[in-house]
Amino acid sequence: MENENLAHGGRGKVVDELLRGRELANKLRNILNESGDIYNNDGSTIPPFAEDLLKEVLTTFTNSLLFLNNNPTSEGSDMQLTKSEDSLESNCKSSIVKERRGCYKRRKISQTWEKESEQPEEDGHQWRKYGQKKILHTDFPRNYYRCTHKNDQGCKAIKQVQRIQEDPPLHRTTYSGHHTCRILQNPEIIVDYPTDHSSMFLSFDNSFPTPAKQDCPFLSVKKEECKEEVVHPPPSSNDYLSGLTFDDPEKDVTLSSTLDSHDHLGVHISDIMYDDVLNWPLS
DNA sequence: CTCATTTGACCGAT
């Protein structure tokens, strides 16, 4: 039915809306560029998170447009820009009955980010341990965790925790994938950019009770604490855009999200250059 | 009984 709508003239409207969205994102980028000095004292213009978010917004629109252009009726071909990990997984798991273990697609090492701490701390998500492995040339085994909601919601977030030092105890946590689960996540994230003139914060407000606040990238974080250490994965879906609001273009920017916080705090475009996104041919 | 963890096996990547 979706296809029918697209095939019967609705597609043009969708394209129009996407074009408009992309245009607005471009305008926003210009605004941030022009007033960038109000955000930072270090000479940089747009805060990294804001810029990354803009990239993601632009990419989202461009991908959608390209997808529509490649799929006039939204059927018969696969999404080109985002490699479908699911298709491979489902091939493996649906067509073949689980008779053999290990029939799975190993994840490509794409977007990962690390965090070191004395204790493998609570990060606001529920994790289930699914493996432990002795790693060559290391003193301590590596522990593998996946999101508890992998089965019920298909959440693909995983993390690896490895002790890297005995005394004082130090653990390295490597996060990979991004949470697509929608429950029991951190309710909000606020990124504050303190400046002399004004502040900019990104508020990711889920309507869940607030657990203890922790540091970057999961809850309230300061920009300078987060930017050096954390590389965020791209979000898997576009619906986080739905809650985008800008309270004041020159002061506070609030992003509301129903999805996981660090999915959106920073985003990364791995294959598409920023300017390419801006200049992507539309038709 | 249910659910999480442990742990050896399996498999993909190199």
Place this chain on the structure above:
DNA sequence: ATCGGTCAAATGAG
């Protein structure tokens, strides 16, 4: 062949 990531049966905790 080796290493590392994941699976899933066995086991344990509540």
